[in-house]
Amino acid sequence: MTVLKKAMPTNKCPYCAGQGYFQLRLGGSETCSRCSGSGKK
Numbered sequence: 001m002t003v004l005k006k007a008m009p010t011n012k013c014p015y016c017a018g019q020g021y022f023q024l025r026l027g028g029s030e031t032c033s034r035c036s037g038s039g040k041k
């Protein structure tokens with residue numbers, strides 16, 4: 001089983017920095033509406 005993940009920073013969602021969600025200051029997180037939480041572009 002090959003588990004080599006290729007890092008593709010250019011493929012990351014610029015909105016949430018590839019996280020798929022936003023970190024809220026008040027606590028908790030909100031799903032990124034741009035990538036629907038996938039973190040991809």
Ligand SMILES: [Zn+2]
Pocket residue numbers: 013014015016017018019020021032033034035036037038039040
């Ligand atoms: Zn996003």
